[in-house]
Amino acid sequence: MEYLSHKCVRNSSPENTPSLPGTIHLGAKAGVNVAVLDGKIDQHTSPKVYYHAGLLYEIKVAGPLSVQPELLYSLQGTETKSDFENYDTRLHYLTLPLLAKVHLGPLFVEGGPQFGVLLTARDAGTMLVSAPGATTQYGSTSRQVEDSYKRGDLSLCAGAGVKFGPLLLGARFNAGLNDINDVKSVSGVNDPKLHNRVFQGYVALQLGDD
Numbered sequence: 001m002e003y004l005s006h007k008c009v010r011n012s013s014p015e016n017t018p019s020l021p022g023t024i025h026l027g028a029k030a031g032v033n034v035a036v037l038d039g040k041i042d043q044h045t046s047p048k049v050y051y052h053a054g055l056l057y058e059i060k061v062a063g064p065l066s067v068q069p070e071l072l073y074s075l076q077g078t079e080t081k082s083d084f085e086n087y088d089t090r091l092h093y094l095t096l097p098l099l100a101k102v103h104l105g106p107l108f109v110e111g112g113p114q115f116g117v118l119l120t121a122r123d124a125g126t127m128l129v130s131a132p133g134a135t136t137q138y139g140s141t142s143r144q145v146e147d148s149y150k151r152g153d154l155s156l157c158a159g160a161g162v163k164f165g166p167l168l169l170g171a172r173f174n175a176g177l178n179d180i181n182d183v184k185s186v187s188g189v190n191d192p193k194l195h196n197r198v199f200q201g202y203v204a205l206q207l208g209d210d
Contacts, residue, residue, distance in 0.1 A: 031202025035076035087125025
């Protein structure tokens with residue numbers, strides 16, 4: 001009886017206990033954004049490298065399935081070039097991804113919606129300042145442009161990664177669904193429809209045992 005009692009105690013130790021439904025893993029993450037605004041008309045847009053950082057909160061549901069909300073600060077935008085201007089647009093977002101996550105051994109896949117709120121926006125670069133017919137001259141410009149973009153952004157996210165103990169390495173693509181352009185012409189004809197496109201690579205440190 002004493003032997004069985006010791007055996008039961010050993011088997012109930014934390015190292016031998018799998019994650020149960022409702023188990024919570026809190027973590028912090030940070031990484032790079034390769035972002036572009038898709039849909040500009042008569043202008044060339046190029047991806048720019050920015051960054052994101054924040055918290056994740058993984059909740060085990062059943063077996064390999066879990067739910068993972070996150071709260072992130074995300075800097076994204078684009079580089080815009082035309083015959084008259086060359087500038088960077090920086091959009092500062094607070095984002096809330098709500099992801100379903102499936103673990104396959106050390107690998108995982110994830111996907112779901114993301115809700116974003118625009119905190120501030122700024123254009124900075126150069127623009128044509130000379131009058132028509134005069135010698136071409138460019139000048140620096142830097143301006144707040146929050147009124148040019150809608151405050152809300154809805155995206156779909158999909159990604160994958162690998163987990164080494166408490167360390168996670170992952171990549172994700174976020175595709176904006178709604179037009180965030182808030183500058184419309186009187187006729188509405190040929191107004192650009194702008195969508196966020198962001199590829200993210202990240203590293204995360206997660207607390208809690210599997």
